[in-house]
Amino acid sequence: MTWLTSLPAVVLVVGWLVLALLVAAAARVGVRALVPPGERDRVPQIATPLMPTLGASFAIFAALTLASEAGYLRAAEGLVSDEAAAASRLAWAATSPRVHSEPIHTALLDYLRATRAEEWKADAAASGDDPATARTIARLERTVRAEAARPEVGTPTGTELVASMDGVTSSRRARIAAASREVPPLYVVTLVVTGLALIVNSGALVFRSSLRTSLLIVGVASVVGLSLALLFALSAPWNGPLLVSGHPLDAIIGNLSSGFFGPD
Template structure:
C-alpha cells in the first residue's frame, strides 16, 4: 500500500474519484436495468437502511481519520521533542571544559544534519527499518558514546552529567518512537470495511434515486463525492513520512543550523554565529582557509621546548598533543580528526628569542 500513500494529493483524489465514480456508474446502470417494475418496492426498502448505512460509514471513516490524524500529530510532536532534547543537550554542555563542549556539539550538529537529510527519507521508504543503517543512526551512536563518556568523568558536575544523560535519553526515545510510527501501517482491513460501507451507502442511495427520481439524484451524487473524499483523506494522512501530508522536519533542521553555527558555544553565544558562507571569504580573504576534502588541517605550535626550556614549555607541548589526541573523544595515543579531516601538526621551538619566535 506504500505506493498509494506515496502519491501526491491530486493523484490520490483523482484515483479515489475515479474508482468510486466508476463503481457508482456501473452500479447505477445495473440497478436501472435489473429493478424495472420493482423500483418502488426496492426503493422503499433501501430508504429504510439509509440512516443505518450512513451512520456505519461515518463511524468507520471518522474513527480512521481521527486515528491517522492523531498519529500524524504525534509524529510532528516527536520531531519537536527531538529538537528540544537536542537544545537541552547543547545548553548542558556549556558547563563543560571548552574542548568537551566543542566535541559534543560537533557530534550533535552532525547527528541533527544526518537525521534531517537521511532519517526522514528512510522513514518514508517501504522498510522504515532502513533508518537503522542510515548515516543518522551512525551519528547518533557516536553522539551517545561521546556524551556518556564525557558525562561519566569525575570533573563533570553531577547536575551537568544528569542533564546530558537525560537529554540523550529523550533524544533516543524520540527517534525510536518516530521509527515505530514510520514502521507501522494503517489497518488495511478497516480501510476495506470503510470502502465497503461507503459503496453500500452509495448503492442504497441509487435505489432511492431510481425510485423517487427528480432532484434526489443530486443526493446520490453528493454521497458519491463524500465517500470518495473521505477515502482519499484517509489514504492521504495515513503515512506521516511520505505522501501529501507529511511530518515537517523544520525543527530539527533549524536546530542543526544553530548548533553548527556555534549558537550554543559559550565563546560564540546566541548573539553571534560562526560565519561559514562563501560571502565571508569574498569579503575578507584573510579570514578563510580553503581545505580540500582529502587534505589535512594543519596546526602548528610555537613553544619553548629547547634544551634550556623549563617545565612550562613541555606542559604546553603536551597539552597541544593531548588536544589533538582527544579530537575523537578519547585519549588513545592516536590523533583524532577535526571537522572530518586528518590533522597535520608541528611543534616548533621558539628558542625564547626574537630570532626563533
C-alpha cells in the same frame, strides 16, 4: 497499503473521486440491467429504508477513523518536538564549564542532518536502520560518553551529559516506533465497503430518473471519495502527502550551524 498512502494528495483526491463517481454510475446502470422489469417498482422500497442506516454507519466509521488519524498526526508532531527539545538540552549541556563542546555539537549536528535527510523517508522512518543515521548517532554516543567520563568534567556535569544523550536516543526510538504504526487493514476495508455500499444504494434510488436528476448522487459520491482520500492522506505522517513537520529539528540544526549554543 504503504504504496497507497504514499501517493501525492492530488492523486489520492482525484483517484477516490473518480472511483466513487464510477461506482455511482455503475450502480445506476447496473440496476437497470440486472433487475427484471417486473421487480423494478420494489427497488425504491428496499433502497430507501437502507439510506439512513448506511449513511449513519459511514458517518460514524469515517468520523472515528479521521479523528483517530488526525490525533495520530498531532502526536507525531509532538514526538518530533520532544526530540528537538532533547537535542537542545544536549547542546546546552555541552556548553558546561570544562566540557569540550565543539566535538559534541559537531556530532549532534551531523546526526540531526542525517535524520532529516534519511529518516523522513518511508522505509527508514519505520525501521530506523538507515546506515548513515546509525553511524552518526553511534558517533554522538561515543563522543558524549567519552566527554562525560573525563575527570575534569565532574560527576554532576557528566551525569547531565549522559541524561541528555539518553533523552535524544529515547525520543528517536519513540519516533521510529510511531512511524511503524499503520491503520488496521480490516478497519480500512470496512470503511471503504461501507462508503461504496452507500453510493450503490444511492444509485439504485435514481435508476429510473433522468440523467440530470441522477446527478444528485454526485454529492454523496464526492463526500465518500473525499473522506477516503483524506483518510489515506492522514494515515502516513512519515511517507504520505501530509508529512509530519521536521521544523523543530531544522531549528536546532540552524542554531548549531550559527553557533547559538556556543559560549558567549
